[in-house]
Amino acid sequence: MDFAVTILGSGSATPTANRGLTSQYIVCANRHLLIDCGEGTQMQMRRFGVKFQRIDYILISHLHGDHYFGLVGLLSTMHLLGRVQPIHIFAPKELEEIINLQLNYAGAQLSFPVHFTATQADEPKVIIEDEKIEVTSFPLSHKIPTTGFKILCKEKDRKLLDDKAKAHGVKIEYYHRLKKGEDITDENGKLIKSSDYTLPGEPAKLYAFCSDTRYFEAILPVVREVDLLYHEATFTEAFRDRAKATMHSTAIDAANIAKQAEVKKLIMGHISARYEDGVVHEEEARHIFQNSEVVSDGATYLV
Numbered sequence: 210m211d212f213a214v215t216i217l218g219s220g221s222a223t224p225t226a227n228r229g230l231t232s233q234y235i236v237c238a239n240r241h242l243l244i245d246c247g248e249g250t251q252m253q254m255r256r257f258g259v260k261f262q263r264i265d266y267i268l269i270s271h272l273h274g275d276h277y278f279g280l281v282g283l284l285s286t287m288h289l290l291g292r293v294q295p296i297h298i299f300a301p302k303e304l305e306e307i308i309n310l311q312l313n314y315a316g317a318q319l320s321f322p323v324h325f326t327a328t329q330a331d332e333p334k335v336i337i338e339d340e341k342i343e344v345t346s347f348p349l350s351h352k353i354p355t356t357g358f359k360i361l362c363k364e365k366d367r368k369l370l371d372d373k374a375k376a377h378g379v380k381i382e383y384y385h386r387l388k389k390g391e392d393i394t395d396e397n398g399k400l401i402k403s404s405d406y407t408l409p410g411e412p413a414k415l416y417a418f419c420s421d422t423r424y425f426e427a428i429l430p431v432v433r434e435v436d437l438l439y440h441e442a443t444f445t446e447a448f449r450d451r452a453k454a455t456m457h458s459t460a461i462d463a464a465n466i467a468k469q470a471e472v473k474k475l476i477m478g479h480i481s482a483r484y485e486d487g488v489v490h491e492e493e494a495r496h497i498f499q500n501s502e503v504v505s506d507g508a509t510y511l512v
């Protein structure tokens with residue numbers, strides 16, 4: 210499970226017995242991220258076996274309460290569990306004030322540093338980058354400033370053909386560079402080609418999270434050909450007027466984005482509490498984009 214998305218909450222506005230509020234736990238190349246943190250997220254983490262202290266990054270899409278009301282509670286629990294390592298929060302800038310206000314009035318001081326970075330909903334921007342992953346925020350279109358997030362798990366190193374390298378007397382000190390795809394000329398002037406001693410590594414993989422948003426074609430270049438697309442589908446077609454009024458999407462909207470962006474798989478969530486299940490959403494979406502499904506809380510998707 211090198212790149213996996215676990216759905217912690219897939220409901221919208223109010224929690225139900227079946228669906229918590231928006232939150233997802235993402236593991237990518239041993240980095241641990243939480244996207245959104247609706248009320249009840251820590252209970253869902255307990256239910257689904259997510260370890261609190263592993264999380265390095267928390268990304269918040271926007272400041273509607275169903276996407277972040279669980280955050281101060283989660284930070285508080287991390288503190289009570291004795292966390293010392295820093296946490297990085299990426300969110301609309303006002304959230305920093307909200308967190309501080311709540312903690313200050315409680316006279317609480319967290320046992321770990323919070324590094325806060327304000328997101329901007331005007332253009333795509335790389336917000337996290339290291340040698341293994343890259344995270345981009347990008348604008349969605351909703352009632353208040355909202356960003357989606359795209360997570361890239363970078364291409365893996367090439368795989369060394371160990372036995373062949375040994376048999377041909379390739380020096381161990383060259384292995385690392387060969388795995389990086391480098392051709393090497395040794396001290397005798399002999400060329401050692403990476404492609405002779407390695408096989409291609411796993412290709413880069415992409416996941417994109419789009420909630421909340423109306424149907425918004427401006428995201429197409431960003432989510433183009435991602436391996437897994439999560440797109441909100443709050444409503445079915447019967448409630449298209451309601452979707453329009455609240456700047457949300459229907460299942461057909463989500464499927465149209467998935468189809469045009471040529472993604473590999475579409476998963477839909479942020480399902481209105483008025484629905485018992487996702488059957489109609491799936492029927493409607495699959496007419497347009499076959500590889501579509503409505504998520505359930507606790508489900509894990511490999512990217």
Ligand SMILES: [Zn+2]
Nearest residue numbers: 271273351421
């Ligand atoms: Zn919203």
